[in-house]
Amino acid sequence: MSLSGRHILSIDSFDRTTLEQLLAVARVLEPVARRQFRCNVLDGAVLANLFFEASTRTRMSFHTAFSRLGGSVVDTTGFTFSSISKGESLADTARVIAGYADAIVLRHPEQGSVAHFAEHLHVPVINAGDGAGEHPSQALLDYYTISSEFTRLKKRIDGMNIAMVGDLKHGRTIHSLCKLLSLFNGIHFRFIAPPSLQMPADLLNLLRERGHQVAEYSSIADGLPGADVLYATRIQRERIEGGEQMEGYGENFRINAAAIRRFAEPDTIILHPLPRDSRDGAYDLAIDLDENPQLAIFRQADNGVTVRMALFAMVLDVHNGIESYFTPQRGYRPTRYSDRDADFYQLN
Ligand code: NCD
Numbered sequence: 001m002s003l004s005g006r007h008i009l010s011i012d013s014f015d016r017t018t019l020e021q022l023l024a025v026a027r028v029l030e031p032v033a034r035r036q037f038r039c040n041v042l043d044g045a046v047l048a049n050l051f052f053e054a055s056t057r058t059r060m061s062f063h064t065a066f067s068r069l070g071g072s073v074v075d076t077t078g079f080t081f082s083s084i085s086k087g088e089s090l091a092d093t094a095r096v097i098a099g100y101a102d103a104i105v106l107r108h109p110e111q112g113s114v115a116h117f118a119e120h121l122h123v124p125v126i127n128a129g130d131g132a133g134e135h136p137s138q139a140l141l142d143y144y145t146i147s148s149e150f151t152r153l154k155k156r157i158d159g160m161n162i163a164m165v166g167d168l169k170h171g172r173t174i175h176s177l178c179k180l181l182s183l184f185n186g187i188h189f190r191f192i193a194p195p196s197l198q199m200p201a202d203l204l205n206l207l208r209e210r211g212h213q214v215a216e217y218s219s220i221a222d223g224l225p226g227a228d229v230l231y232a233t234r235i236q237r238e239r240i241e242g243g244e245q246m247e248g249y250g251e252n253f254r255i256n257a258a259a260i261r262r263f264a265e266p267d268t269i270i271l272h273p274l275p276r277d278s279r280d281g282a283y284d285l286a287i288d289l290d291e292n293p294q295l296a297i298f299r300q301a302d303n304g305v306t307v308r309m310a311l312f313a314m315v316l317d318v319h320n321g322i323e324s325y326f327t328p329q330r331g332y333r334p335t336r337y338s339d340r341d342a343d344f345y346q347l348n
Contacts, residue, residue: 004317007118008126011136011179019143019183025319026144026303026310032068032326033306034337034347040070041318041325048101049075051128052082052108054238057274057301058128058138062105065308070325074100090117098123103316109238124315132170132239138273139176141307145300146229149269155228157181161188163224165253166233166284168199170240173273174233178203181212188213192223194248197235219252224263230255232272232285249283256286260294270295293344302338 001018014022032039047066051059063073079085084093090108094117097104104125106114111131118125129135150157162181168174168191178199181187189207191199191214198216207214217223224230232255240246255270264270270289274297277284289295313319337347 003311003314005122005124006315007115007121007124008136008311008315009115009118010127010134011139011176013136014140014180014183016183019140019180021319022140022307022310022314023144023147025313025322026306028323029309029313030306033302033309035068035329035334037326038070038329039068039322039325040327041322042066042069042071042312042316045071045102045316046100047071047073047312048097048104049073050082050097050104050106051075051077052079052084052106053129055107055128057304058107058135061301061304062126062128062137062308064305066103066312068305069309069312071102071312091120094118094121103312126311126315129172131172132175132236133172134176134179135172135273136176137304137308137311138173139180140311141300141303142173142177142231142271142273143180144307145271145296145303146269148299148303149296150228153267153269157187158185159187160184160228161190161226162229162231163190163192163227164199164231164233165192165220165223165255167197167235167240168193168233169197169245170236171233174231175200175203177231178207182207182210186212188215190215190217190223190227192217192220192253194218194246194253196245196247197249218248220255220259220263224259224268225265227264227268230264230268230270232270232276234272234275234277234284235282237277251283254283254286255289257288257292260289260292264294266294268294270297271300272297274301298338299344302342 031037066073076082098121105128107128109131111133114127114130272285
C-alpha cells in the first residue's frame with residue numbers, strides 16, 4: 001500500500017509491508033532526529049497542526065518532525081481561538097485550511113470527526129486522535145519502540161506476549177496499537193482492567209478472527225506474568241461521565257516497582273503513551289520505576305519525532321533517496337541528544 005497523498009485516519013491504512021517500509025525510513029531519519037544532520041526535503045511546505053483537544057507530545061512532536069524536515073508549521077490550539085467558536089462548521093474550516101497547507105494534522109474530541117474533516121480534501125490529513133477512536137501515529141511510534149527494544153533483546157514481534165493495563169475502553173492508543181499488532185502472527189494479548197473499562201467487543205472479535213490469543217484479566221497479578229511488553233495507560237477521565245465506570249479501579253491496577261518485581265519478567269519492557277496522571281488517587285504508572293531500564297516511556301516519546309518524520313516523508317512522497325537531502329549540521333551543534341535514555345542507547 002502506498003501512503004503517497006493518502007489520509008492517515010486509522011491504522012487500517014497499513015499492511016505489514018508498509019509498516020516495514022515506514023520502519024526503514026524512520027531508521028534512515030534517526031540521525032536527523034538526533035540533529036547529526038539537517039534535512040531540507042520539505043523546504044517550502046507548510047503543515048497545519050490543529051489541536052482541538054489537550055496535547056503536549058503529539059502536537060509538539062508533529063511540529064518538530066515537520067520542522068526538522070525543513071518545512072514550516074502553522075497551528076491552532078483549542079476551540080476558543082478558532083472560528084469554530086463563531087459557529088463555523090468543521091467542513092468549512094477544512095476547505096479553508098486545505099488552501100493554505102500541504103498537510104494537515106488534526107486532533108478532535110469527537111470520534112469520527114477527523115474522517116469527516118478529511119472527507120472532501122485532497123490535502124492529506126493525519127488523525128492525531130479522534131475522541132476514543134484511533135491515534136494511528138502513536139501506534140506507529142509504539143511499534144517502532146517495541147521493534148527497537150526487541151532488536152536489543154533479540155525478540156520477535158510474531159508470537160509475543162503483550163499485557164495492556166488501564167482504560168482499555170476509551171484508550172485510543174490501545175485501539176490503534178491492537179489493530180497494528182493484529183497484522184502480525186500469533187500475538188498473545190492480555191487485557192487487564194475492571195469489567196467497565198475492558199476492551200470494546202468489536203476489537204476483541206477482530207483480534208480473535210485474525211488468529212490471536214486474547215484473554216481478559218481483572219488483576220495485574222493474573223495478567224502480567226510472562227509478558228514481553230507491558231503497555232500501561234491513563235484513565236481517560238475526560239471521556240467518562242460520572243464515576244460508575246471507574247468502579248473496581250484502584251491501587252490493585254497500579255504499575256509500580258513492587259508490582260514489576262513481583263509479577264513482571266526481568267526483560268519485560270514497560271511502555272505508556274503518556275501523559276501519566278501523577279495526581280493522588282490516579283493509580284497510574286508510578287514514578288518509582290523511573291531509574292529502571294525496563295521503563296522505555298521516554299525512549300518511546302523520543303521516537304515520536306523520528307516516526308512522524310517518516311510518516312510525513314511517505315505521505316508527501318519524498319522518502320525515496322531522502323538521504324540525498326541530508327547536510328551536515330553546521331553552526332549550532334547540540335552536544336547531547338535527549339536525556340538519560342539516550343545514554344542508555346549510547347547515542348551521546
Ligand atoms: C494519548 C492520547 O492523547 O490519546 N496521549 C498521547 O497522544 N501520547 C494518551 C492519553 O491521553 O492518555
